[in-house]
Amino acid sequence: MGAFVRILASVKTALEMRTLVNSEPQVEASVAAPTLIEPSAAQIQVPIARVTHRAELLSSFARELEAIGGVFAGSVSPGELPTRSVAIADQLGALIIAVGEGVTHDLLPIANLLEQHHRDLILFGAAGDDEARRAALARIARADLGIVEAHCAIAASGTVAVVASPARPNALTLMPPAVLVIVPADRIFPDLASAIEQLGPDLIAGRRTVFITGPSRTADIEKRIVIGVHGPRNLHVLALWPTDV
Amino acid sequence: MAVSSSNPGFFAAIETSIADTELRRKLANASGHHLESAASTRAEFPRYDEEREAARSLKTAAIGRLDELLIELRTRLEGNGCHVFFADDAAAARRYIVDLARVRKLKRAVKGKSMTTEEIELNPALEKAGVEVVETDLGEYIVQLRHEPPSHILTPAIHLSKEDVGQLFHDRFGTAYTNEPERLTAVARDNLRAAFLSADLGITGVNFAIAETGTLVLVENEGNGRFSSTLPDTLVAVMGIEKVIARLSDLSHFLEVLARAGTGQKITTYTNFITRPRSHDELDGPREIHVVILDNGRSRILADPVLREALNCLRCGACLNVCPVYRSIGGHAYGYPYQGPIGSIISPALFGKAAGHLPFASTLCGACREICPVKIDIPKLLLHLRWKENQNNLQWPRGAAKARRGAARFGRMANHPRTIRALSRIAVLIMRPFAHEGYVKWMPGPFRNWTLTRDFPVPKAPLKHRSADQPQSN
Secondary structure (H helix, E strand, C coil), X not given: CHHHHHHHHHHHHHHHHHHHCCCCCCHHHHCCCCCCCCCCCCCCCCCCCCHHHHHHHHHHHHHHHHHCCCEEEEEECHHHHHHHHHHXXXXXXXXXXXXXXXXXXXXXXXXXXXXXXXXXXXXXCCCCCHHHHHHXXXXXXXXXXXXXXXXXXXXXXXXXXXXXXCCECHHHHCCCCEEEEEEEHHHEECCHHHHHHHHHHHHHCCCCEEEECCCCEECCCCCCCEECCCCCCEEEEEEECCCCC | CCCCCCCHHHHHXXXXXXXXXXXXXXXXXXXXXXXXXXXXXXXXXXXXXXXXXXXXXXXXXXXXXXXXHXXXXXXXXXXXXXXXXXXXXXXXXXXXXXXXXXXXXXXXXXXXXXXXXXXXCHHXXXXXXXXXXXXXXXXXXXXXXXXXXXXXXXXXXXXXXXXXXXHHHHHHHCCXXXXXXXXXXXXXXXXXXXXXXXXXXXXXXXXXXXXXXXXXXXXXXXCHHHHHCCCCCEEEXXXXXXXXXXXXXXXXXXXXXXXXXXXXXXXXXXXXXXXCCCCCCCCCCCCEEEEEEECCCHHHHHHCCCHHHHHHCCCCCHHHHHCXXXXXXXXXXXXXXXXXXXXXXXXXXXXXXXXXXXXXXXXXXXXXHHHCCCCCCHHHHHXXXXXHHHHXXXXXXXXXXXXXXXXXXXXXXXXXXXXHHHHHHHHHHHHHHHEECCXXXXXXXXXXXXXXXXXXXXXXXXXXXXXXXXXXXX
């Protein structure tokens, strides 16, 4: 490609200009060489933090989430998860509910209980042809609530990281007016750097990934913050506290 | 304005903006308490300065080996199944995107917020080719409806009041007039949701392109970039060559400072990682991703070892918010899509000589340098550009030679205490008769020029005598 070669050549020539200045410190040398994270198949297996530390991270996460307009819906054991989820759906008045597949926990019990409560359920199997695909998207567009499990969360900013999969489409946390995100308490990391490191390049670059921090918002009219522009205006997060600790 | 290349249009625009007291009220209104809350977000983050330093050195290092990183990025992107197009200039980028739309018969485009597409003036080109383009960032949507360019790189409609937007929506959509941002946003949400669902082309910018993985990172608050890169079957992402960073693990250092500087958030609502087209088993995401990587003058910036630092810019918008010039004249007066201090540096390189006057539109107060999340020394770069402009375009104004001779003569006199004392006494005697209410506002003949642009306080005593009374300070 002509332009690629041309641009590279001009970039190279331009970079050689650096030898002309002595005043400019050579910054490269001072940069701490970022270490390459060795991707491993077991990325999802993370060292379990001490329980007290975990509680601190959880409370920090909850505080930050609420500060940016999200709702921390408390922490539950896996056994309590379905009933609490249904209670949140009731509270939101959600009738049509899309449930994505779980990551470390099975979310089917939630779906089953919702069905018993006569909710209109959207579940995801293998994507069919283009028409089926469009129909599925149109159904998500009509959903009142999307439920997903996050891969991890960030305590310092109240962020949840959601990695898409065939049965956990990106649109699930984007199109419905409300989203319920389930976060295992042992997957709340202190900050952005540790969360990115734990997820690692294979996961983040494997499927569509999004870090979500609070409900969709804008400040484009006189810098007044308005919640719920294109994405959900309600973001609820339930922490899953494993029973084995 | 002595040595700036003359630009009557710019001065006219400044005059108009300054006379617009309503505009100044809006600008002040939009930045007042907002700046304070942003400052407190930074103050609450003990690592902020460390992260700034890290971001600065990582970006400088990336720019320092831009050639290698561009090769790596291209290889990764193509390996992930993306199409990569390198564009020398705006015209080449436009042509590629318009041709793509033509070949794929794309008719309806939704755009996430992207300054680079403003830079290449993509919308008119697509519209000419029969593609309907809808801006989906709320601020961009508002200015598009008004057929106006954005006036701020981050908050494009900052020059408008909620009443302006209310009137606009009422006129355009026939909805009941309201000036409540919540209700106006709801109207836009409904309109734009329909646009997202029917679009066949999504267009976005790119905040960071990770060479290591070939991942495009897009940060935003509304979801416009997420929608544009999730629903339409074709995605075109437009980025400057300087957006490439080396590794995924570098990213956190940039994200920790970007939103804190720009909007005062800890992190934006959405950080999107886009790596590959959707696979056969996925429900959403674009089937095709085209990444347009644009030079358009950036290698010229790179070739200037002083100016190179400007390529570190993350486009956070913070320098606009704190700039006394921007806050007085607003974004439109600059005349280019990148406004404010950083715009005055990059516009001359991207848009050529016609923007050569912009580096002079600064008081060099340094607020931009203080706030910049990657510590770009903006005043230094502005001075450098002024110097270059004067080298290239040396047009000393009329009388400059005379002024220089005069200054030299004054210098010689000032070395003789008795002469200078005598002359200052004479100067006081000459000025006194023209004093009125404490000021000398007008003087005749050769002194007229001194009083044209400012009023002189009535001299009390010759300068030399007064300075003797001041406490000695060294």
